[in-house]
Amino acid sequence: MGPLVVYEIISENVNLFLAFVIGIGFGFVLESNGFSSSRRLAGMFYGYDTTVLKVFFTAALVGSVGLLFLGLFKWIDLSSIYINPTYLWSTLGGGVVMGAGFIMGGYCPGTSFCAASIGKLDALAFIGGMFIGILIFTEGYPLWEGFYNAKFMGSPVISEMIGTSRGFLTLLVILVALGMFWVGEWAEKKFARDDYKLNQK
Amino acid sequence: MNPYLGGALLGLVLVAAFWISGRGLGASGAAKSVVVTGVKTVAPAHVEKTAFYQDYLKSHTNPMKDWLVFQMLGVVVGGFLSGAIAGRLKFTVEKSPKITNKIRLIFAVLGGIFFGFGSQLGRGCTSGSALTGMAVLSLSGFLSMAAIFGTAFALAYFARKLWI
Numbered sequence: 443m444g445p446l447v448v449y450e451i452i453s454e455n456v457n458l459f460l461a462f463v464i465g466i467g468f469g470f471v472l473e474s475n476g477f478s479s480s481r482r483l484a485g486m487f488y489g490y491d492t493t494v495l496k497v498f499f500t501a502a503l504v505g506s507v508g509l510l511f512l513g514l515f516k517w518i519d520l521s522s523i524y525i526n527p528t529y530l531w532s533t534l535g536g537g538v539v540m541g542a543g544f545i546m547g548g549y550c551p552g553t554s555f556c557a558a559s560i561g562k563l564d565a566l567a568f569i570g571g572m573f574i575g576i577l578i579f580t581e582g583y584p585l586w587e588g589f590y591n592a593k594f595m596g597s598p599v600i601s602e603m604i605g606t607s608r609g610f611l612t613l614l615v616i617l618v619a620l621g622m623f624w625v626g627e628w629a630e631k632k633f634a635r636d637d638y639k640l641n642q643k
Numbered sequence: 644m645n646p647y648l649g650g651a652l653l654g655l656v657l658v659a660a661f662w663i664s665g666r667g668l669g670a671s672g673a674a675k676s677v678v679v680t681g682v683k684t685v686a687p688a689h690v691e692k693t694a695f696y697q698d699y700l701k702s703h704t705n706p707m708k709d710w711l712v713f714q715m716l717g718v719v720v721g722g723f724l725s726g727a728i729a730g731r732l733k734f735t736v737e738k739s740p741k742i743t744n745k746i747r748l749i750f751a752v753l754g755g756i757f758f759g760f761g762s763q764l765g766r767g768c769t770s771g772s773a774l775t776g777m778a779v780l781s782l783s784g785f786l787s788m789a790a791i792f793g794t795a796f797a798l799a800y801f802a803r804k805l806w807i
Contacts, residue, residue: 445665452663460663461710465717467656468668472718473725475649480737480751484806487799493646498774500650501657505667505778508658517662524666526767526776528783533772536765537790540758544795545802547754548737550769551762552670552718554755559719560726561734564751569674571755576671576678578756579763583695590764598782611780623647635807637740 444518469556478557480548480564481638487545489633491640492626499619506612513608520608530593547571657778664710667775671762673715676706711771739806750805765790 443449447457475497476482485491512518544550547568549557554572557565579586601611630640660667679699683690683706690696703709726732738747762768765787767776773791776784 444662446663448665457664458708458710458713461713462717462720464656464660464663464668465714465719466721466724467659467717468653468714469718469721469723470725471649471653471656471721473722473731474644474729475646475653478722478726478731481739481806484802487795488803488807490807493649496646497650497653500647501653502774502777504651504654505657505774506780508654509661509778512658512662522665523661523779525779526772526781526783528781528786529766530786532764532766533783533786534765534790536761536763537772537787538794539761539764540768540787541761541791541794541796542798543754543757543759543761544769544791545754545798546750546805547758548751548806549754550670550758550791551674552668552715552768552770555670555715555718556722557737559722560731563734563736564738564747567748567751568755568758571752571757572671572674572759572762573678573681573755574752575756575759575761576675576763577682577759579760580675580678580682580695580699586764595782599780600782600785601780603782608780615777615780638807 443516444512445522448519448522468552469559472553472556473560477553478560478562478565480557480562483550483553484545484548485638489629490635490638492629493640495622495626499622503616503619506615510608510612525597525599527597528595529591530595532590532592535589543575654778657775660714661779666710667771667778668714669711669767669771669775670715670718671759671768672711672771673709674759675763676703676709676712679703679706739804742805747805750802 446452482491483494486494513520549565549568554565554568601608657667736744736747765772773788777788
């Protein structure tokens with residue numbers, strides 16, 4: 443029965459070691475899919491390369507279906523996994539600031555480390571900026587503490603909020619993902635660029 | 644790699660993280676550990692009298708001995724291995740052919756500042772809040788996904804010279 447660390451099947455130190463192994467898998471998959479390229483990441487927002495959209499939604503689809511089945515097989519106790527809390531204003535406000543950072547910098551935090559690992563200097567610059575941004579947040583915390591903690595809603599799961607089953611909501615996620623794939627394939631044809639090759643080495 | 648195969652593998656990594664550790668993937672939390680450790684090393688007296696750091700250190704006695712820190716070390720190793728196998732290891736600045744390296748680097752730093760700040764305000768970044776949050780069907784996961792990607796789409800026109 444998982445999670446293994448919650449049920450004390452593995453120790454805290456083994457958990458940290460496995461975090462490292464999981465990270466290797468995470469970084470390897472990101473890099474193999476070209477998430478180490480800022481032009482590819484930004485390409486999603488102009489339609490010329492929607493790899494990120496496809497990978498992201500396939501991962502969300504496989505992740506939610508995987509958790510659903512592990513739960514049904516009783517291999518994982520879904521009540522003891524971490525659910526992100528919702529603080530309405532800071533979740534949205536933080537997302538808006540991150541979106542602005544994404545289109546300017548071309549990376550998000552995970553992909554910037556991945557890109558830096560293969561020598562992208564713009565990713566190193568992004569990481570430097572990220573440390574500064576976090577420092578601004580921690581140093582100025584009293585200034586935004588109120589906004590940060592406003593509208594706390596607990597850790598709601600959407601299926602429970604709208605009174606439906608996890609399975610039905612997962613089905614909706616699958617349908618949304620399929621819609622996104624269709625949009626992505628369409629956009630890559632419509633916004634193809636002469637100076638940019640898909641799946642470049 | 645085919646993006647759908649890649650996405651499926653990423654989803655499996657995510658499920659493995661939940662099965663083993665009861666939590667999903669993340670990135671910005673590790674950067675925060677580094678920042679807090681840095682401040683603590685450079686200005687211990689300042690950390691002593693700042694409520695934010697004291698609160699953080701109460702729940703993270705040793706910020707570097709943290710799940711996300713080990714996971715991010717793995718990301719760097721995994722990314723390097725993939726790049727080495729595919730022959731992509733190279734020091735380079737990636738950008739649109741229309742702009743200079745200097746402009747690209749300035750905007751990379753600026754973007755990093757925004758993303759770093761936003762990830763703290765939003766309690767997680769694209770990995771920890773949007774992707775992981777969506778997989779567990781949490782409200783915050785869908786909200787942050789919509790806010791991050793919606794804003795980037797809305798601003799894409801103004802930043803187009805950086806990329807196309």
